[in-house]
Amino acid sequence: EVQLVESGGGLVQPGGSLRLSCAASGFTFTNYAMTWVRQAPGKRLEWVSSISGSGANTFYADSVKGRFTISRDNSKNTLYLQMNSLRGEDTAIYYCAKVFQLWVPFDYWGQGTPLTVSS
Amino acid sequence: EIVMTQSPATLSVSPGERATLFCRASQSFSSNLAWYQQKPGQPPRLLIYGASTRATVIPARFSGSGSGTEFTLTISSLESEDIAVYFCMQYDNWPPTFGQGTKVEIK
Numbered sequence: 001e002v003q004l005v006e007s008g009g010g011l012v013q014p015g016g017s018l019r020l021s022c023a024a025s026g027f028t029f030t031n032y033a034m035t036w037v038r039q040a041p042g043k044r045l046e047w048v049s050s051i052s053g054s055g056a057n058t059f060y061a062d063s064v065k066g067r068f069t070i071s072r073d074n075s076k077n078t079l080y081l082q083m084n085s086l087r088g089e090d091t092a093i094y095y096c097a098k099v100f101q102l103w104v105p106f107d108y109w110g111q112g113t114p115l116t117v118s119s
Numbered sequence: 120e121i122v123m124t125q126s127p128a129t130l131s132v133s134p135g136e137r138a139t140l141f142c143r144a145s146q147s148f149s150s151n152l153a154w155y156q157q158k159p160g161q162p163p164r165l166l167i168y169g170a171s172t173r174a175t176v177i178p179a180r181f182s183g184s185g186s187g188t189e190f191t192l193t194i195s196s197l198e199s200e201d202i203a204v205y206f207c208m209q210y211d212n213w214p215p216t217f218g219q220g221t222k223v224e225i226k
Binding site for chain 1: 151153161162163164165168174206208210213214215216217218219220
């Protein structure tokens with residue numbers, strides 16, 4: 001059974017940093033691209049970032065480019081999202097998701113971890 | 120980027136009746152569309168990909184259709200466990216973008 005468990009969310013001040021983690025199990029982690037998707041309160045889901053199975057290729061939404069860094073440790077079956085220079089508009093629930101084929105769509109999602117950026 | 124618009128915002132359907140949900144794209148594409156179901160407190164669940172292919176262990180009462188700018192998710196006979204928010208996602212054009220969701224409730 002595929003399981004994705006996010007952690008690391010919380011309350012952070014504007015301009016601060018935080019790292020989210022996503023522990024994966026139930027599939028061969030290195031064989032699949034992974035992605036982060038977020039949902040701000042009252043807003044639609046927004047794709048944030050994706051990374052290839054090897055970690056060699058990464059993509060970012062324009063809204064987070066230069067501030068967020070996606071990475072993975074295939075020896076630990078864990079996906080990460082390093083978030084720097086956080087803004088109020090980054091407040092959201094962050095979901096990690098497994099990619100179904102190549103880069104899309106996303107077939108399994110974690111429960112999400114909440115991030116609040118506020119002073 | 121492609122903007123996805125779903126309708127209606129809320130759909131009230133009696134148990135056993137058909138529910139039809141719509142997703143419209145701001146520009147045309149072939150079939151790279153997925154439908155997800157999200158119940159309160161749960162992560163999204165992939166129902167349909169490729170506009171019409173059911174994902175693993177998804178019941179046959181769920182079906183998807185459409186191409187171009189108009190896509191449809193049909194629940195042929197609504198069950199109480201189908202109460203959820205449904206949203207579409209296009210993945211034909213990068214970045215993938217989502218609709219705002221349709222809430223399905225029991226009438």
